[in-house]
């Protein structure tokens with residue numbers, strides 16, 4: 001009998017890695033339904049070394065999870081492959097939103113909060129003051145949109161938070177619980193009466209914390225990394241983890257879809273679509289909530305129903321490459337607030353983040369919460385490509401036909417936890 005990890009994405013691979021460290025003599029298996037490990041992380045390396053990231057592209061180094069991931073990268077001997085974006089880089093400093101037919105940079109320094117920046121009608125500091133003096137409302141939860149509207153006003157909710165929620169989880173800020181997506185900010189209001197007071201207290205507290213950093217986490221802090229990736233794309237990380245776990249005798253079962261989990265007296269029995277079974281002492285699931293809901297249906301129908309209530313949305317991802325420089329104002333890219341009613345969630349300027357010769361590489365993300373309403377259930381790839389090109393023309397004025405490479409596909413994304421489930 002062994003420890004079994006369900007799912008071979010980054011979470012499953014990391015779980016197997018830490019299990020190996022803790023229990024080196026215990027058999028471990030990873031069960032994965034597809035024919036590869038890595039889950040959402042997929043870096044397509046094309047001619048000339050151009051990378052099309054089909055899922056995530058950067059990792060944040062901050063906080064405890066950030067330090068843990070950097071330590072893991074160090075331990076895997078991968079430090080020399082890391083490509084950071086420093087906080088001083090335009091891709092870190094210039095994050096934009098598209099509103100009222102133009103691009104607007106978001107405030108990026110302490111000085112910029114005293115200046116009025118479009119599309120906002122007053123300097124950021126005035127919204128912070130508004131929060132400081134707005135009365136506290138004692139509640140259990142509300143949507144992130146209502147929360148921000150109440151504390152900072154409608155402009156902040158419409159332009160800033162709605163766009164950010166599109167960027168984080170392709171979701172609708174009017175339906176996502178603040179207590180889930182920005183729990184800390186909600187707690188600040190409930191505990192201290194305002195978000196600003198909570199932030200100030202937290203800043204003062206942080207200055208007294210002395211974390212003993214070394215290796216890559218220390219380098220990231222000293223050099224002030226904003227985010228990072230790898231020379232050959234983000235898939236480098238799951239690939240190295242895969243090779244590490246395989247070398248250490250973790251049994252990797254690909255093309256094995258688990259469809260039922262049964263808890264017996266002293267063990268857990270897993271059943272697979274291909275007719276196989278496996279017995280385990282412990283099972284760690286890194287599956288998307290919907291998949292876990294399916295395999296728990298017989299064993300624990302209540303938990304299964306709760307998991308099923310976590311909504312998925314679909315995001316269309318289109319990667320494009322042009323063989324000339326087309327971006328006039330460098331940055332990470334821009335997000336589109338839903339108020340603008342465009343079919344895209346945002347555009348990432350990949351070639352500003354990680355320059356590749358004279359090329360312009362862009363990723364257009366579209367749909368999310370509004371996917372079906374915009375494109376139907378199963379749109380043709382060509383429809384997504386056409387929409388991406390039209391929107392690049394509309395927002396950035398790019399109407400070049402000398403597009404040299406393109407890839408399209410769409411994915412179903414996690415998250416979007418609704419208020420209903422938070423109340424259960």
Ligand SMILES: Cc1cc2nc3c(=O)[nH]c(=O)nc-3n(C[C@H](O)[C@H](O)[C@H](O)COP(=O)(O)OP(=O)(O)OC[C@H]3O[C@@H](n4cnc5c(N)ncnc54)[C@H](O)[C@@H]3O)c2cc1C
Nearest residue numbers: 007008009010011032033039040055056057058257258291
């Ligand atoms: C378009 C996009 C962009 C993103 N950008 C970023 C970013 O820039 N930075 C960032 O930090 N995060 C980003 N994310 C989020 C990030 O990709 C995910 O949080 C992360 O990859 C999740 O990894 P995971 O291992 O938990 O899940 P997954 O990658 O979903 O892995 C789960 C695995 O379980 C397998 N599986 C499912 N059902 C079964 C079953 N029944 N039996 C066996 N196996 C099963 C699946 O095939 C899959 O391999 C992005 C996500 C998307 C979709």
